[in-house]
Amino acid sequence: MVPVRGIASGKSRLGAVLDPAGRARLNKLLLTRTLEVIHRWRGDLARSIVVSPCREALATAARLGAATVFETPDARGLNGAATLGASRAGENGASSVLILPCDLPFLTPESLDAVTGESETARHVVIAPDRAGTGTNALVVSAERPFEFRFGESSFARHLSLAAERGWTAAICSRPELAFDLDTPEDLAVWDEARAGENRGGARETPVI
DSSP states (O other), X not given: OEEOOOTTTSOGXXXXXXXXXXXXXXXXXXHHHHHHHHHHHHSSXXXXXXXXXOHHHXXXXXHHTOEEEEOOGGGOHHHHHHHHHHHHHHHTTOSEEEEOOSOOTTOOHHHHHHHHHHHTSSOSEEEEEOTTSSSEEEEEEESSSOOOOOOSTTHHHHHHHHXXXXXXXXXXXXXXXXXXXXXXXXXXXXXXXXXXXXXXXXOOOOOOO
């Protein structure tokens, strides 16, 4: 499940280096790239759901073959979007759901194998932390029971705490491809340099954690 804030409204922290049109192009690129990686991983997007209040984001996802859920104003942001997506996944027969933001520019099929593979070894919750070890950049939970998503400040610790409260086993998946999220101008510069290296014919770069 991929929550998307919006094509025009996302990545406002990059306003110092990108104008609104540039941010919109970046947001669309990140969404498209994320869905393309999922397609390479799964073979199609039939079991992927994009949740967003943005009609353009939903239309982009639908053109690529993903299911879509419109996020109403009362959904309460990322936690509400995650709840909507997990509920839809459960209704469609899923036993578990991967909550995956679309601002992980180094995402690979191999990293998706790693985070979902942990859940196949009797883990109830799998968390991929961000570089600081405070945020949650990917989360695998059961789609068959309610989960109180706690995205936001200190979400990594809060998700671990919730698992402990419920008596669920939890695993941590630490990989640079999942830890690097694109939030700041400095992050954008790292990604731009990595892409420039690829265009020069060099080896694919991974983020430095």
